[in-house]
Every structure is written in C-alpha cells, then in structure tokens.
Amino acid sequence: MNKTTVTxxxxxxxxxxxxxxxxxxxxxxxxxxxxVALLGDLxxxxxxxxxxxxxxxxxxxxxxxxxxxxxxLRIAREETHYEGDETDLLLCFRxxxxxxxxxxIRLHPGSIVxxxxxxxxxxxxxxxxxxxxxxxxxxxxxxxxxxxxxDPKNMMGLALLCRALGWGPxxxxxxLEKRFSHRPQVLERNLTxxxxxxxxxxxxxxxxxxxxxxxxxxxxGNEAVARGAIAAGLGFFAGYPITPSSEIMETLIEELPxxxxxxxxxxxxxAALGMVIGASFGGVPAMTAxxxxxxxxxxxxxGLSSMAEIPAVVVDCQRVGPxxxxxxxxxxxxxxxxVYGGHGDFPRAVLGVFDTVHARDVMFKAFHLAEAYQLPxxxxxxxxxxxxxxxxxxxxxxxxxPKRRAWKPGDAAARFDVTGAHGVGAFRIPGxxxxxxxxxxxxxxxxxxxxxxxxxxxxxxxxxxxxLDGIAxxxxxxxxxLGRADAPLGIIAWGSMYGLLFEWVRExxxxxVFLPEILHPFPLAGLTAWRRGLAKTWTLELSFQRQxxxxxxxxxxxxxxxxxxxxxxxxxxxxELSRMLTEASS
Amino acid sequence: xxxxxxxxxxxxxxxxxxxxxxxLKALTQALSDLEVPVEKLAVISGIGCSSRLPGYVRSYAFxxxxxxxxxxxxxxxxxxxxxxxxxxxxDGDGFSIGLGHIPHCVRxxxxxxxxxxxxxxxxxxxxxxxxxxxxxxxxxxxxxxxAERPLNPVLMLxxxxxxxxxxTHAGNMPHLRAMFREAIRYPGFAFVHVLAACVxxxxxxxxxSLWKRCTMIPDEYDATSFEKAVEMARxxxxxxxxxxxxxxxxxPATAGPEExxxxxxxxxxxxxxxxxxxx
Numbered sequence: 001m002n003k004t005t006v007t008x009x010x011x012x013x014x015x016x017x018x019x020x021x022x023x024x025x026x027x028x029x030x031x032x033x034x035x036v037a038l039l040g041d042l043x044x045x046x047x048x049x050x051x052x053x054x055x056x057x058x059x060x061x062x063x064x065x066x067x068x069x070x071x072x073l074r075i076a077r078e079e080t081h082y083e084g085d086e087t088d089l090l091l092c093f094r095x096x097x098x099x100x101x102x103x104x105i106r107l108h109p110g111s112i113v114x115x116x117x118x119x120x121x122x123x124x125x126x127x128x129x130x131x132x133x134x135x136x137x138x139x140x141x142x143x144x145x146x147x148x149x150x151d152p153k154n155m156m157g158l159a160l161l162c163r164a165l166g167w168g169p170x171x172x173x174x175x176l177e178k179r180f181s182h183r184p185q186v187l188e189r190n191l192t193x194x195x196x197x198x199x200x201x202x203x204x205x206x207x208x209x210x211x212x213x214x215x216x217x218x219x220x221g222n223e224a225v226a227r228g229a230i231a232a233g234l235g236f237f238a239g240y241p242i243t244p245s246s247e248i249m250e251t252l253i254e255e256l257p258x259x260x261x262x263x264x265x266x267x268x269x270x271a272a273l274g275m276v277i278g279a280s281f282g283g284v285p286a287m288t289a290x291x292x293x294x295x296x297x298x299x300x301x302x303g304l305s306s307m308a309e310i311p312a313v314v315v316d317c318q319r320v321g322p323x324x325x326x327x328x329x330x331x332x333x334x335x336x337x338x339v340y341g342g343h344g345d346f347p348r349a350v351l352g353v354f355d356t357v358h359a360r361d362v363m364f365k366a367f368h369l370a371e372a373y374q375l376p377x378x379x380x381x382x383x384x385x386x387x388x389x390x391x392x393x394x395x396x397x398x399x400x401x402p403k404r405r406a407w408k409p410g411d412a413a414a415r416f417d418v419t420g421a422h423g424v425g426a427f428r429i430p431g432x433x434x435x436x437x438x439x440x441x442x443x444x445x446x447x448x449x450x451x452x453x454x455x456x457x458x459x460x461x462x463x464x465x466x467x468l469d470g471i472a473x474x475x476x477x478x479x480x481x482l483g484r485a486d487a488p489l490g491i492i493a494w495g496s497m498y499g500l501l502f503e504w505v506r507e508x509x510x511x512x513v514f515l516p517e518i519l520h521p522f523p524l525a526g527l528t529a530w531r532r533g534l535a536k537t538w539t540l541e542l543s544f545q546r547q548x549x550x551x552x553x554x555x556x557x558x559x560x561x562x563x564x565x566x567x568x569x570x571x572x573x574x575x576e577l578s579r580m581l582t583e584a585s586s
Numbered sequence: 587x588x589x590x591x592x593x594x595x596x597x598x599x600x601x602x603x604x605x606x607x608x609x610l611k612a613l614t615q616a617l618s619d620l621e622v623p624v625e626k627l628a629v630i631s632g633i634g635c636s637s638r639l640p641g642y643v644r645s646y647a648f649x650x651x652x653x654x655x656x657x658x659x660x661x662x663x664x665x666x667x668x669x670x671x672x673x674x675x676x677d678g679d680g681f682s683i684g685l686g687h688i689p690h691c692v693r694x695x696x697x698x699x700x701x702x703x704x705x706x707x708x709x710x711x712x713x714x715x716x717x718x719x720x721x722x723x724x725x726x727x728x729x730x731x732x733a734e735r736p737l738n739p740v741l742m743l744x745x746x747x748x749x750x751x752x753x754t755h756a757g758n759m760p761h762l763r764a765m766f767r768e769a770i771r772y773p774g775f776a777f778v779h780v781l782a783a784c785v786x787x788x789x790x791x792x793x794x795s796l797w798k799r800c801t802m803i804p805d806e807y808d809a810t811s812f813e814k815a816v817e818m819a820r821x822x823x824x825x826x827x828x829x830x831x832x833x834x835x836x837x838p839a840t841a842g843p844e845e846x847x848x849x850x851x852x853x854x855x856x857x858x859x860x861x862x863x864x865x
Contacts, residue, residue: 430669
C-alpha cells in the first residue's frame with residue numbers, strides 16, 4: 001500500500017467558522033453512462049487514502065446492467081459499517097433518475113443539493129426538504145435544448161465534491177493519474193473535465209472531516225471472503241457465476257493462483273460443489289460460493305460432504321428469494337435452508353458474516369471447522385455486505401492456516417472409526433501408501449463398506465453428530481455483544497444487521513445487542529447469559545417468515561421476546577428500526 | 587501387481603452373469619498391465635449397479651451421489667494430478683441425470699478415464715427405461731417413452747470434442763482390457779462405451795441380438811481421422827474398438843472458426859471457412 005500522506009488541503013477561507021463533523025453522507029445519482037459508480041469509488045478511495053473510514057453502497061435500477069444508478073457513500077473519522085440515514089450532500093445528474101431510489105436517499109434541513117443546471121424542476125417531495133437552495137451546475141453539454149455527448153460529468157462532479165469536502169485538487173489529479181495510467185487519452189479527457197469543474201469556486205462547503213492521514217484499505221465483503229479464504233489455506237475453488245456472489249470467484253481468479261491454488265468455473269452449482277468435494281477428498285482445502293438458487297442446487301452435495309466426511313466450505317451470499325427473487329437485493333431468508341436444508345439427518349456448521357472486516361476472520365473459522373471436523377460449513381453472507389465497499393484497517397492474517405489431521409501408517413485401521421475424538425478420524429490423503437479406502441454417500445461401516453444395517457446407521461449417525469458437540473464446546477464464545485452490558489433493552493440479530501446495530505447502540509445507549517457469529521450450533525449459553533437483566537427484548541431480521549426468530553425459539557424459550565422483521569430488499573435504516581421498535585412495542 | 591491384487595475383499599452385489607463382472611476384471615487387468623500403484627489410483631462413481639465398482643477396487647475410491655461422478659473426479663484429478671483417475675458408471679448415471687457434465691469435462695480435458703457400462707436399463711431401480719434403451723425393447727417390456735429415440739453416446743462424445751473415444755463389449759474380455767489400457771494411457775479425457783445387456787431386466791434374446799450387432803473395427807482403421815470416427819459412430823452396427831484418438835500434438839478440440847478442421851459439434855463436420863463465412 002502507498003504510505004505517502006497526501007498534500008495538505010488548502011486552509012478553509014475562514015478556518016474558525018468551519019464546522020467539524022464525525023461523518024458525512026454523500027449521495028450520487030445518475031443515468032447509466034454518467035459514471036456514478038466510478039465517481040463514488042474514486043471518492044471512497046481518496047477518503048481511504050486520507051485515513052478516513054467509510055462505506056459505499058451501490059444501488060441499481062431493476063436491471064443489473066444499464067439504467068439509472070446511485071451510490072450512497074459515507075465517510076467517517078471512525079470505523080463505520082452503515083451508510084447513514086440522511087444525505088449531507090446529494091449530487092444528481094438527472095432528477096428523473098432519482099425516482100428509482102425512493103427510500104435510499106433522504107435529505108435533512110442542512111443538506112447540500114447539487115443539480116444539473118439544465119434541469120429546472122425541483123427535487124421530489126419524498127426526498128425531504130433542505131433549507132439550502134440547490135446548487136446548479138452545467139454538467140450536460142446542451143445544443144438547441146438537447147443534451148449531446150460532452151465532457152465526462154462524473155469528473156466535473158468529482159471536482160465539485162472535492163470543493164465541498166475541502167479536498168485540494170492535487171489529490172484528485174493524483175488519484176486519476178493512478179486510475180487511468182494505462183489509458184492516457186481517457187486520463188487527459190478526465191483531467192480536463194476535472195479542471196473545468198474545479199473552476200467552480202462557489203460550491204457550498206460541507207463540515208470539515210479530518211482523516212488520521214495514514215492510508216487505509218478499501219474492500220468489498222466478497223473480496224474479504226475471497227482473501228480470508230486464501231489466508232485460511234484455500235487450495236481449490238469451483239464456482240458458477242451468480243449475483244451477488246460472483247466477485248468472490250472473480251477475486252479468486254486473480255489472486256488464488258498466485259497463492260498456489262486453482263480456480264475452476266463449473267458448468268453449474270452442482271458440479272461446483274462436486275469438484276470442491278472431489279478436491280477436498282484429494283486432501284486440498286476447498287470451497288465454493290453462491291447465492292440462494294445455487295445453494296438449492298448444491299443441497300444434495302451438502303449431504304454427501306457430511307456423509308462422506310469430506311470438508312467443504314460453502315459461502316452463500318443471500319439475496320431476495322425464492323426462485324429468482326430479486327437478485328441484487330439483500331435478505332436473510334436462507335437461514336432455514338442453511339441450517340435444515342437437505343434430506344436425511346446430517347451435521348453441518350453455519351456461520352454468519354457481520355461485515356467486511358469480520359469476513360476475513362469468519363472465513364478462517366469456517367476453514368478451521370471444516371478441516372478439523374470434516375463436514376460442510378456454510379458461511380452466510382448477503383447482498384448488502386457482499387457488494388458494499390468498506391474502508392478498513394489493513395488486514396492482519398493469522399500465521400498458520402488450519403490443518404487437517406492426516407492419516408499415516410499405524411493410525412486407526414478404519415477410516416470411519418466410531419471411537420475417534422469428537423467422531424473425527426484421521427483423513428486419508430490419496431497417494432498415501434496403505435491408506436486406500438472408499439468414501440461413500442451410501443451408508444457405510446467404519447471401514448467404508450456399504451451397508452443397509454439399521455444399527456450401523458444409528459451408530460454412524462451418532463458418530464457423525466458427535467462432531468457438533470465438539471464444535472459447540474469450542475465455539476461457545478463465537479458471538480458479539482454490542483453496547484453496555486447493563487443496558488435494559490436488547491436486540492438479538494445476525495449477519496449484516498451488525499453495521500446498523502453498531503450504529504444504533506452508539507446513538508441509543510439504553511440498548512444492547514447480541515449477534516451470533518455461529519448460527520448452528522448456536523452459542524446458547526452466551527445468549528442466555530446476555531439476556532439477564534433485560535427489561536425488553538426484540539429479534540430483528542430481514543425475513544418474512546421470521547426464520548431467525550423461529551429458529552431461536554426452537555432452541556430456547558423466547559417468551560416475551562418480540563419479533564421484528566420484514567421482507568428483504570433494501571437494508572434497514574436506523575429511522576426504520578426506530579419506527580419498527582416503537583410499533584412492535586405498542 | 588497381479589490383477590487380483592487390485593481387488594478388495596468385498597464380494598460384488600451384482601447378479602450372476604452381469605457385465606459389471608467383466609468390467610471389474612478387465613479394469614484390474616488393465617491396471618496390472620500399466621503397473622498403477624493402488625495408492626496412486628482413484629476410482630470414482632455415482633449411483634447405479636456399475637457405480638458399486640469402486641468398492642471392489644483397491645484404491646482411493648469414492649462412491650458418490652447419482653450423476654455427479656465426473657465433477658467429483660475432476661476435483662480429485664485437479665487437486666492430485668499424480669492420481670490415475672478412473673470414473674465408472676452406468677447409462678442412467680452418465681447419460682440421463684449426469685449428462686450435463688460430460689461436454690464440460692470434455693472441454694476441460696482433465697485427464698480422466700470415463701467408462702460407462704451401458705446396458706440400456708435402470709437395473710438398480712428394477713428395470714425402467716434409460717436414455718439408451720432400444721425403442722423395440724421398450725415396447726416389448728411396456729416401458730415408458732417408447733416413442734423417444736435413444737441417444738448415441740459415442741457420436742455425442744465425438745461431437746463434444748472428446749480426444750479419445752472407444753467402444754467395446756462387456757463380454758469380450760481381451761478387447762475390454764485393451765480398451766481400458768488405451769484409455770488410461772491417453773493423456774486427456776478418455777471415454778470408453780461398454781455395451782452390455784442386463785441379465786435380470788432384459789430378455790436373453792436382447793443380449794444375443796446386441797452381441798450379434800457388434801463388429802470389430804478393422805486393424806487398418808485410422809483412428810486419427812475425426813470424419814471416419816463419425817462414420818463409425820453412425821454405422822448401422824456397433825463398431826468396437828478405438829473410434830477416435832486425437833494425436834497428442836493436435837490441439838484439444840474447441841469450437842470456433844480457427845478450429846475448423848478440428849473436432850467439435852460446431853462448426854458442422856465438413857464445413858469450410860468459405861461455407862461458414864461466405865465472402
């Protein structure tokens with residue numbers, strides 16, 4: 001990473017009067033081709049370079065490609081995992097494009113609104129009112145009242161944002177040079193447009209936000225999952241493209257071979273998990289990544305992994321379901337499938353991803369469990385955490401990746417010996433002399449011989465399920481509690497709710513939050529201890545069926561705990577949470 | 587090692603007279619011929635009568651789930667390239683539920699040997715029609731889909747661009763052994779179509795007529811010619827032998843204009859750049 005600090009910004013004209021703040025929310029909206037995504041990414045990366053934290057959430061219209069797009073970007077002095085509720089600055093290249101993003105963007109009385117000068121209309125009512133007059137700028141090139149292709153709007157927008165943020169032009173120029181070094185013509189065109197925008201001296205200023213000057217790292221949840229897997233010793237990945245998980249495979253295509261691993265794009269998700277199980281049968285730590293529809297296809301293979309006692313890590317970036325659902329939208333509705341999905345009784349572990357930073361850690365834990373207990377481990381991410389970009393401290397990977405206990409001559413004669421610790425026997429890696437055996441999806445005896453004997457089946461089930469006892473004993477503290485331990489109000493949630501709730505308890509100290517890192521087996525003792533002294537408790541999730549609440553109530557007495565939930569789509573905001581808590585309690 | 591040294595102590599579950607015994611015996615003979623060490627051997631299968639075979643061969647064996655032997659074997663071979671990897675299965679496992687994996691395995695050209703014991707019936711589930719069941723037999727036995735044409739697996743594999751395609755009969759032991767030996771030696775994805783009849787769910791007359799429909803490919807046959815291989819695959823009779831062996835120096839088949847004289851289902855056989863892209 002580039003450790004050089006940035007050129008100091010010009011001092012504000014009236015430094016004494018410049019307001020300071022802890023965080024700023026920027027919204028950028030435009031049509032396909034306006035370069036909204038690029039602009040958002042540039043600003044986020046510049047913020048990271050300044051040692052600011054932040055998150056960027058991208059929103060599309062109904063299509064995955066083309067059409068209008070929006071980014072909401074929050075930059076902050078301290079680590080943040082939530083994009084904020086109200087927009088401090090809205091930059092909109094075309095007012096008509098705003099319509100699709102109703103609910104994602106809201107103004108407050110002090111919001112700065114930057115609009116296209118040729119757009120005479122006023123912002124819609126639902127957006128909320130700012131007391132400031134919109135700042136209008138001629139982004140579009142107009143000929144006879146018609147817009148024609150002209151200078152890149154996003155570069156003028158970048159200049160205006162730099163003005164508003166009080167960031168000097170040198171940093172932006174440097175960022176552009178770095179980004180477009182291999183395309184000199186594009187660079188020149190972009191620099192020209194930037195300079196044109198920079199000439200606007202009268203852009204209203206945002207409150208000042210100072211970074212700590214040491215560059216930080218930008219990463220998406222999907223990138224973090226991929227890199228966390230590599231750090232955990234991943235040697236083989238097979239996957240099939242599916243929104244919103246594809247970037248895991250794309251990142252691994254770029255980064256896994258350099259780490260000595262291999263990536264295969266399979267013909268479907270069944271083949272993907274099949275190859276993973278094959279590679280892992282070969283002794284190589286392996287994983288796949290998918291979303292709900294893919295997980296449905298993989299379900300038979302999950303049972304195979306558990307039955308044949310072959311480690312496999314499966315990442316599910318949940319999206320709105322069922323069937324095709326809404327591919328780019330987030331939901332927490334694959335929990336039942338992850339915990340219960342599949343025919344027959346078989347042990348598996350299920351983990352949940354909180355945010356980008358946690359993703360690396362959780363992948364390490366997933367590989368540890370898979371390799372140590374020789375079973376499938378599901379990691380539940382979701383569209384919200386998978387796709388959003390987050391500024392984070394540099395990741396520190398653990399030194400030693402998990403290691404599978406390999407069989408050697410002299411070890412137990414039977415591969416599936418029922419007496420092994422936690423029901424786990426040493427793994428026989430192909431190529432090892434004297435270790436030949438048969439792995440099977442058919443029920444088998446301790447030495448792998450197919451059987452249809454009732455007692456053997458029960459004995460083998462008992463052996464396999466003993467793994468869960470071992471896992472539960474080891475993972476009792478795999479949860480995170482947020483807020484003051486003696487706060488009277490409690491929220492139990494999971495996965496990407498972490499970002500919102502992290503923010504919530506900071507603003508509402510009367511609340512505390514419990515988030516399991518491992519969903520199955522559930523850290524129940526931890527939850528029970530955490531619930532002591534609560535006056536009121538809610539469960540919170542994005543699932544119409546309230547899968548999390550129902551799952552929990554199958555494990556423990558949830559009497560008095562109020563479920564709050566809605567279908568997925570847009571992630572929850574603090575404003576919405578506040579409303580839901582009030583409504584659920586009345 | 588002798589052929590019998592490749593056998594585990596397990597007794598096969600197959601019916602007396604099943605072609606699977608032939609496949610098992612010939613496979614162990616071929617492995618013995620090639621001196622493959624058991625710890626360097628992986629035998630992978632899905633589900634079906636013939637898919638029980640891995641349990642009978644001393645190896646790192648995997649009897650997985652229905653139709654998915656090829657993806658699993660692909661993972662094994664890519665993770666452990668030093669393993670001689672043999673995939674076995676039946677016509678239901680390979681040509682029905684698992685069919686979608688075949689062309690992709692061929693495209694990847696992972697060095698696997700895929701032997702399908704094709705008896706044109708679902709034996710394990712007691713006699714339903716498979717994708718290769720003879721329509722006359724379906725009518726005779728009252729099976730579903732009498733109007734559905736059977737697949738031609740050999741032509742299909744050639745069409746996908748497979749570099750090694752052989753056909754043999756489970757009752758001809760020396761030939762079966764030779765075909766397995768050739769297939770395992772081939773450095774790429776190799777397909778062996780093993781014809782057989784089911785002793786339990788097909789009448790003896792069917793077994794007899796199948797045997798009579800087989801003809802050996804003549805010795806002077808040039809197995810490097812894709813066009814001739816297609817002719818063999820489309821012949822009225824079941825031509826037994828190595829139908830196609832792509833020379834090692836020839837690029838693996840890919841579909842596309844630059845591969846116009848190679849193999850592949852597209853462009854069509856015999857197409858030239860002029861006929862495909864008239865100027």
